[in-house]
Amino acid sequence: MTGQLSSELLKLRTTRTLAAIVLAGAGPTLLGTGIEGLSPTLGELGQEETQRSIFSAAGSTAVLFSTLAGLLMVTSEFRYGTIRPTLLFEPRRRVVLSAKLAAAALAGVLLAAICEAIAFGAGSAILSAREIDVALTATHVVALIVGPITAAVLGAMLGVAIGTLIRNQAAAIVALLGYAFAIDAVLFGAAPSVGRFLPGKAGDALSGLPAHDLLTPGAGAVVLALWTLVFAAAALVRSDRSDV
């Protein structure tokens, strides 16, 4: 297992994919922080809720891009056929899948940490440029740090599971983006009391976003973890049964 985990981490470090995803995630984080920080009036900007919106831009970006990273970790193996040497060297499918889940979780931590650093850096810079004091309590700050990391870790593992279930890379990406940008938002808009239990909205609850229809961060973590567990269990069955 240790060898397979080192291998999966080395796979992440030896292509440009993860770096590209980090860069791709940095853009929306910076944009989100900028919009949330520059559009409110000075009066609004002093309020704790507005400030939570500014700093929470990291969360939703990190969870989406870490899910994408997890998904690509598996689908690129099928796309390029490297799954064959991978399984020739470690034929126990469960070991390979577990190592991918663990490596994805670490990638999620990295992605969330970078997005948070950007959101906190840019957000603080905007507040200080507009001469507004930070109104967040220590609890808020901890939630804004721990929440997105938790969401990104679970999101990345969910991505590995999705990639195992939908091996075709293009189809898996379309499914993920279609879900994230259409289905999740539409269902939540139509019935927030049900929609907030969807994986995307559970992830948003963890981002520290002050939205009243969302679950609490703790409940969001439990719900997202359950989604991840269900998908990982399905992925385990698929990976045990399917030929490569």
Place this chain on the structure above:
Amino acid sequence: MFGRPFAELKRPASGVGAVPEASDLHPGRTGRDHLRVLACVAGVRPRRVQEMLTVVDLAAATDRRIASYSLGMRQRLGLAAALLGDPELLILDEPANGLDPEGVRWLRDFLRAFAAGGRSVLVSTHHRSEVALTVDDVVIVDRGRLVVDAPLSELVTESSSLEDVFLELTEAPAR
């Protein structure tokens, strides 16, 4: 494999080295990194990566991305990966595809030397003339049916080449 299911082998890479497809490589990774990724799992010492790249004559291209490799280079990189665990058995599918004449000669000599060391090589190929120069035993499979399993020396005589034998045995009776 060796009396048990492949997935139950303690160190599969030391039992079997296989190259089912020469194209099973990530184009964005370097040749060296492709082997390092697998070496972690095989539990071999890091130096073996460079040694195997040298064996297959890729030492000059180790840090180039695989996207720039020719088909022959990819074949040789696949072989290097299969050799990482120092396996007892090599399984290769059309290993000579994309190799230049020197490469084909090199592969033939390499496989003969590998087998001479007491180990086995299973090559699946359509190149009958190449087979005749390389192998000890021939297995012919036609439309999923085992047609022949015999030493090369029993099949090939002065008057009939391996190709003759192959065509004779695989020709549909109606034709």
